[in-house]
Amino acid sequence: MSIHDLARTIDDRKSADPDSSWTAKLLAKGPEKCAEKFGEEAVEAIIEAVRGDRAALTAEAADALYHLLVMCAARDVSLADIEAELARRSAQSGLSEKASRG
Numbered sequence: 001m002s003i004h005d006l007a008r009t010i011d012d013r014k015s016a017d018p019d020s021s022w023t024a025k026l027l028a029k030g031p032e033k034c035a036e037k038f039g040e041e042a043v044e045a046i047i048e049a050v051r052g053d054r055a056a057l058t059a060e061a062a063d064a065l066y067h068l069l070v071m072c073a074a075r076d077v078s079l080a081d082i083e084a085e086l087a088r089r090s091a092q093s094g095l096s097e098k099a100s101r102g
Contacts (some may be wrong), residue, residue: 003065007079010069031074038067056091 001009013023026034045060067081092100 001066002080003069006066007069010066010073011078014073026070027074031071034067034071035075038064038071041067 001007014027016024018025018028026037035086041060041064044059045064048057048060051057072078072082
């Protein structure tokens with residue numbers, strides 16, 4: 001499954017019955033719960049990165065990406081929106097982009 005496939009699946013689940021889908025259930029709990037779940041998964045990925053377990057980090061990174069997309073979907077931010085922002089930023093160096101944030 002590609003990240004685009006995952007984003008489409010999450011988008012499709014927005015209108016699904018929360019009793020039939022984990023994604024729909026999470027979205028039904030609201031953006032705050034989605035953000036909380038993303039935070040939990042991000043911390044788990046950080047822990048595995050520090051531990052150095054490649055397989056565990058891979059699994060936690062996949063969880064974090066999924067929950068990041070769910071959190072964004074809860075606020076109607078699409079993968080296309082994120083890609084457009086990345087494209088905008090690629091027009092300058094990372095150091096210049098970071099300095100421009102103020």
